[in-house]
Amino acid sequence: AQSVAQPEDQVNVAEGNPLTVKCTYSVSGNPYLFWYVQYPNRGLQFLLKYITGDNLVKGSYGFEAEFNKSQTSFHLKKPSALVSDSALYFCAVRDMDSNYQLIWGAGTKLIIKP
Amino acid sequence: DAGVIQSPRHEVTEMGQEVTLRCKPISGHDYLFWYRQTMMRGLELLIYFNNNVPIDDSGMPEDRFSAKMPNASFSTLKIQPSEPRDSAVYFCASRTLNTGELFFGEGSRLTVL
Numbered sequence: 001a002q003s004v005a006q007p008e009d010q011v012n013v014a015e016g017n018p019l020t021v022k023c024t025y026s027v028s029g030n031p032y033l034f035w036y037v038q039y040p041n042r043g044l045q046f047l048l049k050y051i052t053g054d055n056l057v058k059g060s061y062g063f064e065a066e067f068n069k070s071q072t073s074f075h076l077k078k079p080s081a082l083v084s085d086s087a088l089y090f091c092a093v094r095d096m097d098s099n100y101q102l103i104w105g106a107g108t109k110l111i112i113k114p
Numbered sequence: 115d116a117g118v119i120q121s122p123r124h125e126v127t128e129m130g131q132e133v134t135l136r137c138k139p140i141s142g143h144d145y146l147f148w149y150r151q152t153m154m155r156g157l158e159l160l161i162y163f164n165n166n167v168p169i170d171d172s173g174m175p176e177d178r179f180s181a182k183m184p185n186a187s188f189s190t191l192k193i194q195p196s197e198p199r200d201s202a203v204y205f206c207a208s209r210t211l212n213t214g215e216l217f218f219g220e221g222s223r224l225t226v227l
Contacts, residue, residue, distance in 0.1 A: 034215060043118075043205055043218035044157075090157065101147075101170070102216070104157045 002027045004093050006105035013081045013112050021076040021108045023091030032094040033074040034102065035065055039087045047089075050074060061085070081112045120206050120219035128227050132194040135222045137206030138187055147216065148181055148191050149205040157205075163189065175200075196226045 003026045013019045025031055032051055036044040048059025055067045065076045076089060091105040119138040127133055139146045147162040161171040166183045174181070178197070183189040193200055203223045207216040 036216075036218075041221075041223075043220045044207075044216070046215040046217070049215055101159060101162060106156050 002093065002095055002103045004091055004103050004105040006089075006091055006108045008108050009106075010109045010111065013110070015083055015112050015114050016080050019078050019081045019085070019110065019112070021089050021091075021110060023074045023076065023105060025072055025074060025091070025093040025103075027093055027095040029095045031074075033065075033067060034092040034094075035059065035063070035074075035076050036090045036092065037061075037087045038090065038107075044090060047076070083112045083114055086110055086112045118206055118208055118217050118219035120204075120222050122222055123220060124223045124225075126225045126227065127196055129197055130195040131226075132192065133196045133200075133224060133226075135191040135204050135206075135224070137189045137191070137219060139189070139206070139208030140217055141187065143208035143210045143217070144186070145209045146183060146189050147207040147209075148189070149207065149218075150202045151205060151221070152202045160191070160204075193224075196224075198226045200224060201226050 005024045007022055034049045035047040037047050038044045047063050048057050048065055050057045050067045058064045063078050065074055067074050088107045088109050090107050092102040094102050121136045144165050148160040150158045150160055160173045161181045162169055163183045179193055181191045203221045205218050205221045207218045209216045
């Protein structure tokens with residue numbers, strides 16, 4: 001069965017420090033992986049995706065994510081956090097060998113403190 | 115492009131009333147999704163369409179919920195009769211291609227009293 005886990009409900013980081021939001025997944029075939037961000041009272045916005053190729057994917061707002069097949073992980077990272085990065089972050093996966101739709105993680109609230 | 119457009123942004127209604135939420139997907143996108151977001155359940159897929167045809171409605175909670183897509187530029191999600199437990203934010207999203215990312219609307223916040 002397909003699944004996505006975001007093990008942390010909340011992550012707290014000081015402004016200027018690096019941040020990591022964790023995501024692990026389980027699919028039977030090869031995965032499509034996505035990260036989305038949701039600001040308060042807004043819809044979800046696409047940040048980045050991994051389909052194939054380079055394991056390090058760069059996305060919007062200076063975010064990047066590293067695909068690790070052996071650990072079935074797709075952690076979201078940023079070298080230097082901004083207060084404006086504070087938001088809810090969702091990881092999602094889709095099995096590219098099936099017609100299943102996206103499976104969503106529960107979301108991780110990221111709080112960046114000045 | 116204006117993005118995915120949803121209306122109304124906020125709806126407050128009384129239990130038993132009919133609620134209709136509307137969505138205009140991005141032009142050229144052939145997949146349309148309806149999601150519901152609550153604190154308790156997170157993000158739930160209700161139904162999705164491909165080329166205006168409903169493909170999977172297994173996420174629709176019960177018969178009180180119905181969705182239509184009469185053409186490529188318009189979809190509705192209807193709840194009749196509404197109940198307090200339907201209170202949530204309802205999102206519409208669209209995409210093209212199997213590998214494409216979803217584009218979300220700003221959501222419709224529904225409160226049923």
